[in-house]
Amino acid sequence: MKIAVVYNRESQAVINLFGTQNREKYGLETIKMIREGLISGGHQVKTFEGDKNLIKKLEEFMPTVISGERPGLVFNLSYGIQGRGRYMHVPGMLEMLGVPYVGSGPETHALALDKVVTKMILLQRGLPTPKFTVLDTPDSPVTEDLKYPLIVKPKDEAVSFGLKIVYDEEELREGVKVIYETYHAPTLVEEYIEGREVNVGLLGNNPVQALPPVELEFGDGPQIFTYEDKKNKSGRTVEKVCPAPLTEEETEKIQQLAIDTFKALNCYDTARVDFRIDREGNPYILEVNSMASLGADGSFVYAADKIGLDYKDLMNRIINVTCERYFGAGFLAPTDEELQSTEVRLFNRLTKKRSLIETDLKTWTNISSRTEDPVGLSRIRKKLEDRLTKLSLIPVMEYTNGRSAWTFETKAGLKNGTLLVVPIDVPGDRTGFPIPFRTEQEWLYGEGIASSRGGIVTMLSALNALKEQKLLNKKNIGVLFYSDEGRGMRYSSSTIQKAAKEAAEVIILQPGFTDGKVVDQRRGTKQFSLIIEGDPIRIGKETESIDVLSSFIQNAEKIQSFSNRRKKLAVAVQDVRSERYSVLKPHRVYATLSITYIDEKLAYETEMAIRDLFKANAKGVRTNIEKLVERPPLIRQKNDPMLERLKELSDRWQLPFGTESSLLSSAAGEVGRSTPAVCGFAPASKGLYTPNESLHRSELVQRSLLLALYLNGE
Known part of the structure; x- marks a missing residue:
């Protein structure tokens, strides 16, 4: 599965910098550990900054999925760049893009980040929280009957920014003044609960699993977890004890309160609820961290380890619960390949290796082989011969002229089988440097990417999938590639005509049309x-x-x-x-x-x-x-058995499919009328034979899958 780990650290790539700047950052070591943990789970992982360039980067990394394919997912670590609602920015973007992501939605982050709103929701649900009031300015009156000592903190900051115990009116006003001037925000003032501090991590959705409570032991100094403590700048070590020394009844009570809080704010996947327990054993909910820290020394990770989830296991467990929420139970569960059909195995192989297929396409596209370039044509011919040889295909000298057409076949032979025909030259009167490969969400660009390279990679991907399932050598398949498309097949046509007579059917890997349309008639x-x-x-x-x-x-x-x-x-x-x-x-x-x-x-x-x-x-x-x-033209045939079979496979696998007539000639016209032929089997194109030539990105894997299924012949 493709997973993008999105975080905020160095980038300030926004249109304008203004307002409240983010002070929260994940360390590079933690980001690295998360990435390595997910890779160990078999995922393809890349890391991205959560800035204005994120959409483009995700478009490149996560193309639109085909039916039945596992979509990409974002592991959201983003605290945002600026603004009071910064936790919401990346989740909001992902909601708009339709990209699944780990963690709560923007509305939950908005509630949890605003501590006052959180407490109001808790009170409404009958959940215990310390008495409080809000002071907009240092001179605002205290309207509630609160008893000292009190806690002051910004109403919408995290990581204990501005947190302080105050013991009288003077300290209260000074604390509110510092928060007002530093954070330009109202101050939450609440009664300090003398006693113990306990955190409960939560994992999952339905059901929500409460991790063992973690007690914080502060030693000397303020009995609260300050920003300086979290950043190891206080000069003291805050010890974690897990499970917290509570009775079984107390543990169950505090875990249930944490679950109730998780549900009250509509949290997803992970969160942490912070408690104070007074000297009589009464728990009070302080706040909800909707993005519980995944730092290796954090209490969430510490508690998970106590139930047997090491760091790598925890990261992959988080992915599992997120996928269960989006796609249902068992989405990522390993399956017994022995029980899968051949078609399912071919589907899984090709969709899981989509990135490798695109990388292969990039390699082929960045090799220039214009029709008038003998050096480039020789290079690409040798590369294709090497690939076919590695697939255990063998040359067929009878259908190779050594100048413009070359044929290979499986061990089962071409006779009465399927002949795949693909050009290796890039036609057109081209000058200057070749156009390099580049990616957009729906289209892939580069010189000859549709007119030649898309067909080559589609063919190789399908043949590779069959070989991995130990099916290829059992199939009657031939591959003929030619190098004079730009000369109208002046030299290769007779070779194709002879090879086509040997085969039972022919598939021409020229560009098709969008919506999965192949070509059944060409002028x-x-x-x-x-x-x-x-x-x-x-x-x-x-x-x-x-x-x-x-x-x-x-x-x-x-x-x-x-x-x-x-x-x-x-x-x-x-x-x-x-x-x-x-x-x-x-x-x-x-x-x-x-x-x-x-x-x-x-x-x-x-x-x-x-x-x-x-x-x-x-x-x-x-x-x-x-x-x-x-x-010669390719003439449309009635009741074409090839098209009927392709339509049946496409319907079964929910792949787009249709037929279209084309004004452009192709090798399909060289196939005798007595041999069934389908053309336009390569992915759809735009700007064919121009500097803006492009290939439809989703169709690259769709066409590879359809070809593999068809050649499998079950």
Whole structure:
């Protein structure tokens, strides 16, 4: 499970610093111990400051979960940066984000931090607390009949800030003045209870477990736990005794009062209630710490140790009770893998390793392999060959041309199995440095991340999951990767055609569409290079000859009439450039023309019409048309068994799924009509073939899971 430990220590990353600044901080050693304790429980843990950057960091660390996946969780240690309601800030942010977290909600922290409101709630519930009053200023009158000695403390501070015993009016006014000037807050004044101080830690929710009471023995000096005591600056050692030397009846009474207080303030997961017990044995509730200290020397940790929870066990027990509150009992309970179905084991493997999958994607994305870069292509080819070899796949030389297409297969072989096809080159006329990998909550960015890398990682993740379950070598699976997508598969198409005839079905790992849509129909593409040449013509010269640029423009306008939206035919001019001498008109024009289509007969007729249109029929004009790319379409099939199986798996595992038609050609067109094929099986994309190319983050694990389930074939 992903756990973010959130705390406040050094960062003051807010828009403006003003108001009451936080004085409470967890030590680095405690943060480290908590992190190590959670890691020992098998969790993936990162630590973050609870500042204005927290949302972005959590978005990167905790992507939106898929159905059935364990979500991330925040272990909240945040006391806030500033303001009187600082305990509430991080819980409030997490409530808004929909991120589960350890500890009470913002409303409980607001109540517990305001000691006066807490005492009013206690009195309303009939729970014992010392008599009190509130002085807004040093001159405010004491309206209650209180007996000295009294305790003064700020009404909404913690960690015993400003805590002091006063014995007369003069000391009272001086104590209130110090609090007023230091904390700019009203002062809580309550009767001092002569006797013993006992703390009770609480753990859990339903039921709430009261830990053994801890008594504080102060030795010499004030018989209260001061800020200086807590920070080891008082010069004395406050001893902890656990369990407190109380009778069984007294212990049960004080524990029940602690539980009643926990419930009265609607606390969650952990808290600590502080008591004073007078000389007659009567307990009085002093306050509630809704964020009980988890420092190794704190009374909460000390009491937990007495019931057999060492520090690591306690941290993981806190996670368990939090998960039980959010997700129900047994959410994190270990399960017997022997009793799980293969599909469940595949699901657990892939969802638990989502971060490793994203890390793998980052590694692949940061390797440049543009279509025109032979060095980069060689590097990525070797890396993929190494990964497939580690998966125990073996090369198939019959379907490898050694130049642009390579095929591997499992020990069971490709014949009558599933062929996975994925490009390794990044298409497009690209210049400059590659775009590096970066993360947002819903999208992952980087050069070729969707057009190539997403398919590679989806395939490898699914195959890894099958191998870990000792299933891969039993499955008839082949992997064909090619390096000339950017050249329209000019060199690899024949190899793919042969390999596809050997397989029973083909899955093309090109980008799909959002909402889990794969591609069941793609247009074919014809692309042509056109060169028009003529004699140089001086500007302003009267001549019967037309310059080549004007000739091209006239014919280019006619091309638009060939397109037919209803028949899914589009004709376009993609690139144009010209050459000329000095002040003369252009004497040569280069252009790239393309046709996208579904109907192959109509596409052929359109090609002939274009060739006829650009025949040299003007004096001094010469033309040449060369076909650069011809990629067949993928035609939608009725009652496709592959789509039916994928739909059934998606429904069972609550994965988004659908079908879509695409205007872009792919390797799917090279698969013979007699072999079932599905394209767009890689995660959805945005900005494909642009510097802003991105891949849908959740679909990375969704697609990996669906592919693994499909290849498993149960």
